[in-house]
Amino acid sequence: MAQKQLVIIAGPTAVGKTNIAIRVAEHFGTEIISADSRQCYREMSIGTAKPTKEEQARVKHYFIDSHSVAEELNAADYEQLALGYCAAIFEDKDVAVVCGGTGLYIRALCEGIDSMPATDRVIEQALQQEYEQKGIGWLQQVTAAEDPEFFAIAEQQNPARLIRALAFRRSTGSSIVHYRSGTIKERPFGILKIALELPRQELYHRIDRRVDQMMIDGLWEEAETLYPMRRLKNLQTVGYSELFDCFDGRISKSEAIALIKQHSRNYAKRQLTWFRKDKDYHWYSPWESEALLAFISKALEAHES
Template identity: 35%
Template structure:
């Protein structure tokens, strides 16, 4: 083979991306770049579905365990680190295989992105307290005064994005809409080979989500979160601990939810997250070169062979 392309492998949570990536790496000289906002944090292992030692021994992984959970890691940092990893992989003559479910990161890598400040846990905590005290409508009204274009674009009940817009204004003194009009930081200089891995049905994916979460509980997820909970420098407002699964177990440890409620809340949140991922893929993951349907083959042999053939065709296109 000549120069191998950069591959984007995207799909919803629990669809089998990691197993497929490892099988691709068995067939091609590849290294995996994890495009995941939770796996970059140390101590987030079980709940983040981080590859274990055996998987890392089979294939070199990048962007794992980069940051302590107390220190937020911005999307801009992730994109910059991903670009560095891609260059290193290409220098070794291997296939950069970018694997994840966060569509905005893939879009930023392909198209570039606006330079935004990293999150600030203290401001986040203040806004969260205000949200609990006054409600999301009050925060949206404030955003209408400070940044009318962003307020008009966001749904009045989109608490997460409203808080982020207010946080950006607090950190920079400038509205988010103004910053987003600045020249974008560059993405990749080459066209990626985009691969989408779809579930065969919603019921199939929901069953996989439940199976995986119950496996995480059996593997010690509550104990993992308890270790984080006992640290005095962590709070549920930090980006690391807002990850699906960690947030719900944290509420269980505070006594807010029973064990049964924690499971129900975690499964519900994960299903909603998967739905958002699939919606984004349909709207924005523009015409992947290869669309695959996941199945119950844990190694995804046929899908991996399809990716290899697509790499060969893409290489000579």
């Protein structure tokens, strides 16, 4: 193959990305780089829907269980890590697969991201204090008003990310979404972007069933072990923050489960909005695996000629 090729498998939560990515990786005899901002944390497994041990045994995965939940990573960190993973795979393989739903991480790998200016810690601390007094509803309202473009694609139940983005906006006058020089970085490999989709009600049903299965698999117990660390930024996220509220007595267990489902559906909608803005994506149903493999093979062959 004349040029190394990166195949992106993106899409909303619970759409079936892992299964398709494994099929693609096995077909081309290669490995997978995760583009999920939470599956890299060792302590968070059930609530992040990591590939199972059996799936990881079938295909080697990078950026899974690679960091502690206490470590804070951003898109710039991911760019450098993922480029290193690509280099390792491309040493003896012509194709690498990226699988995940964190759109900013995928964009950082494909296009590059600039080093960001420091956020004013005084502003960030003041926002943190105000959030603790007024709650998540206030924080969502202020972020939506001051940085609507970020809020439209953000994980809206994650106060740490909302505070960081709002502090960045107030510190620099720019949205964190747009902090790039405008120059897309050259990559030493080709990029083919695939996104998966399902009819909305089918996707929402899959999300609900996944949450129910997570509870059966032990999400409640996993959250209990993480509860002492609940103030860590990486734990202020869907699937955990709702259960922490339950442990604190703010809501019932059934209410927490219902909120996890609702917030996951909301997040899936924002993910779809993000990926549909990028016209380079080719859209497939997760049930079209044979057609998808044929399309990828043909696209890669075209790059050879």
